Amino acid sequence: MPNLYYSLSERIFKKIDENRDQIAKLVSQLVQIPSITGQEGDAQEFIKEKLTEMGLKVETFEPNVNELKDHPSFFETASYKKFGYSKRPNVIGIWEEGNSGKTLILNGHIDVVPSGPKEEWRYDPWGGEISNGKIYGRGSGDMKGGIVAMIYAVKAIQELEIPINGKVLVESTIEEEDGGIGGALATLLRGYTGNFSINPEPSGLDFYVASAGVLYFKIRVKGRPAHAKEAHKGVNAIDKIWLIYKALKELNEERQRRIVFPPAEECEPDVKGHVTTLNIGMISGGDWPSTVPAWAEIMCRIGWPPGESIREIESQILDRLKEVSRRDPWLRENPPEYCTIGWRAEPSMVNTSDPFVSKLSDLAFKVTGRRPRFCGGTAGLDTRFFINDFNIPSVGYGPIAHNIHGINEFVELDSVIQVAKVIALAIVELLTE
Template identity: 45%
Template sequence: MIAEDRTILQERIEDKRDDLIDLLGELIDQRPVTGNEKPAQEVIASRLDSRGLDVDTWEPNADELRDHPGFFETSSYAEYGYEARPNVAATKDGVGDGRSLTLSGHVDVVPVDDDEWTDDPWTATVEDGRLYGRGSNDMLGGVASIVIAFEALDELGIDLAGDLTLQTTIEEEAGGPGGVLSALERGYRPDAAIIAEPSGLPNIGMASAGVMYFRVTVPGASAHAARGYAGVNAIGNAATVYRALDELDRKRKSRISYEPAVRQNPKLDGHETNLNVGAIDGGDWPSTVPSSAVLEGRIGWPPGETREEVRAEVEAAIQAVTENDEWLAEHPPELEWFGWNAAPHELDTDDEIVRVARENAETVTGGQTTFGGGSGGNDERFYNRYYDIPCPSVGPRGANIHGADEYVEIESLVETAQTLALTAIDWCGIGE
């Protein structure tokens, strides 16, 4: 494709800026918190259908996925199941024998605390080149960019030699097996894939963290508070376990480093791994010594350790504090692993799809790419770990992911769409 035609493609996407903003606003308006993805998926499916594409919509089947090494029962599956939570995919067939490519993104977002937001989190607010709203950056903005890239290629009549699939999936925020893994098992296995997670274009994501959730049930013995000598306070015992886990977190931080994570965010230096106790439940009455307390936590870590090694270290820390406590030695805590159970991944940055995406990202933005990742779990691991399909993250710039006043830079949405469209041309080739 000659340089003039590439410029025309970029200009077409620039002309669709307002359409991109409107689409993103419409997706935010659907409030697609994990478990309620269907309204947003209907927006995507309708948009693809209007292009005359054969839109594939399906609900995941946990029983068919259960034996896969990447599957686990997510918290969203436990709460909602997969009924009325569809994935969406549509493929524009290539006109030659070029390589296939999937552009993918998840439509689910995390909940909000409305009181923390300056404006309504479920209404797109545009200000100073930024679009604010829940999911604007993670990752409804990337999804909107994928759609615009797909449409611009179609509108200009650019026939790729290889198949190009647009895919939107569910429950990434809970771990993703009902989304990307389900799509892979359904047969959507391209030669390469790109997920438009917010990598901070021209930066590209090439790694994800391992993530696991755990629950520790700590026993005590109930009694009236006035006769506390007759009981054992489970919350106090839970505090003992917490301190042991906190000490483990400090030891792991002191020995574990991962340069790509720090390149992505310099503030992660010394914090590439993290063990967080995020919830505690214990007791039911101020005048009763509680007989049970439950800690729930998350441990995340960059590539370099297996899930089995990490589990063993957590288990050993709890076992050590148990053996050194007279009560706990006879009434040991129960440790349960639940929900998130993702292994880390790392992509070779010399892979061709990464090189092509990098060249286009740098051309479009005028910047220089930094490769980062490894601080959070994401869907790219399914492609890279289990199917040997290279898949980087190529997505927009923004801030406050999962927090109040989340935003995406509008210019970076346009640049993401341009980068993805040009990369599709270079990877799939142009039909004769």
Template identity: 40%
Template sequence: MRHEKLKQQVTERIESQSEEMVSFLGDMIDKETVIGNERPGQEVVVDKFESMGLEPDVWSPDVEKLREHEAFFETQPYQEAGYDDRPNVVATVEGAGDGPTLTLSGHMDVVPVTESEWEHEPFEMEREGDTLYGRGTGDMKGGIAAYVHAIECLRDLDVELEGDLYLQSTLEEEDGGIGGVLATLIYGYQPDGAIIPEPFGVPNLGMASAGVRYFRITVEGKSAHVGRGYLGENALDKAMKVYEALRELDAVRKERIDYEPAYRLEPRMRGHETNLNIGMIQAANWPAIIPGEVIMTGRLGWPPGEEPEEVMAELTATLEAAAEGDEWLEEHPPELEFFGLQADPHEVDPNEPLLQTAMENAEWVTGREGVFYGGSAGNDTRHYKRYYDIPATSVGPEATDIHGADENVTVDSLLETAKTIACTTIDYCGVVDD
């Protein structure tokens, strides 16, 4: 183990000062930073960075520059709130030499809550023993607290890194991260490697993310009073033919696609690495009407191995085939529209030095064996690898009920995350010899 004596000192410091980490996390949880309203939490991060003697760079995304990028799409929060009052925050810890540059990045946004489902206050962190409750404790303000605590402890011990370190808190990861991580890369913060403390459950580390497309299918009919239904054409009947074709496509894809990293930790995931789901069906607005139009809205997800154009073309071909042999559908073919979230899949070679270094330290810190996994959901690491060929991994706590009621994380898991990140930073960036 490289730098073992130094790492022992750092991990002991992280442990002894754990209440500072918990307090900082509580300050962030108290801010209701539902996606689109990140500023209140970003102000907490700015204050924290300044208290560490850093000079945070605070800026809002330039949507015109974003539009020039191949990954750009208009996120729902951008459409509703724009970017003018939604800053990203980056603080630079300058290295003393020419070692590799590392980014530690977390997202401030959280998903909405249904408060009636919660036994705890979602935006007021509550502690029960080792467990911390609140929206974002796991996904992923807890990760931000862990990496900030790690670097704060390194600075307390006067550890001088060879390479520069970027500390980031970004926007709208929950809807694709366009104004967040992608914007920081376009802005110029392009490191040699990146760690995002998403809740992957250290010592298990992320190596891949899924492709995701939202889509909308409109099936035309002809409305009529149900008492004279023979004058209409029931769009819902026609939509069900399309729906059955989608179910068959989903089954075929599940049978065909195998991506082992997606189910390394959860055997029940096998056979479900790809998914085609209709989550919303809208028909008529009155019981006595033959529906003249049906809109089905869904999500298509898939692991690395297929490009978006291939997956989208297969869905298009399925709709065309579903209309064949039906006189009405042949004359009124279903309309397919892709909209909203557009995440493309990515995979990082686990043999990359950053990933190997992170795994070595994760296993040393926890005393447990870890695995590289991922590919069943989208996340911000894709922006680094897919578009800038920068290796990135997820090193984060084990959290419970993220996106659900009573989301929580343990202090112990956050400390393991902080220790792993601190030790990985030492090895990857290098340290100045005393």
């Protein structure tokens, strides 16, 4: 009975280490199914089979906009507009034993962003090549490595036949990259709630404790078209949008000088002074070179750390628009039109003194020998739905990944193993009390 010589956690570590090659292989296989946001179906089918093989009770559902549209966090995602929600299921594996009534949610998003120019990659972005302890490809880090870590955490506890007292939900959800409305939010609204949640986004073995507020918006102004030879009779809408462009730039600079967010700045020093950004991402206008433009518009994304609500952000933008319009006779008569487009997410932050957070930190320390730093707040995460809308403490804790959303994305296999170990310990600690 050599197992008697091992403590429970050593047995778990050993089991996960034994599965190292399978873990790498599963990340690689998942990378080979390109689940770009909107086209998650095949990868979800694969996950469903995997969870079923493990003996979990597996439930799937396609989001229904009618069930979502009255929720305050709802917005129509770009991928919903383009693809709808058909053949885009969320997959939930359920493992339940005992009657403690406690539920731990493990949630990861299956969708990935496009590969970008393939010729710039050293590896096939959809090849899942394993080399030198790294797994390459789009989604390897963000966040198929994390999904595999949570699957193998559950597998280890099962294979060791360690009894649990409670429920684990293993969730693979869609469209996080696009706002997560039909994914994590829909899954929570379907009733898959719990007491704690771990989201293995590639946090580099630190904790993502905060999610950024994100708002996409469009501003449109009209002009008065005229033939270019008598341009003086027209009003150039591009000239007018330029006034707004400058005002928003100023707003951004003022905000960047004023707003600080220590968790983000401590983890990523170069983000100092840029924890909030108003990005003017698209500009268009006019119809013909020899016509004075009759319209112009800009599309923007503003991101900001916890501390301000969407309503406060919008009032700052609208105040600037009013100020510009007050000074310009044309805009005074023809005020710019503002509307939101796509992403509309409140920021969120988990209560870092919640006992769940400190327990998870202790477990991470036990596995890695380093205490996770509290990071985040510059990108929108699905954790916000758990925290803001369902009051479930949720921490992003995942592997070390490089070049996510970029060229030659990869995840470090060792860190995937470490995350699996931490999650396995969390299952035992949280659900055997």
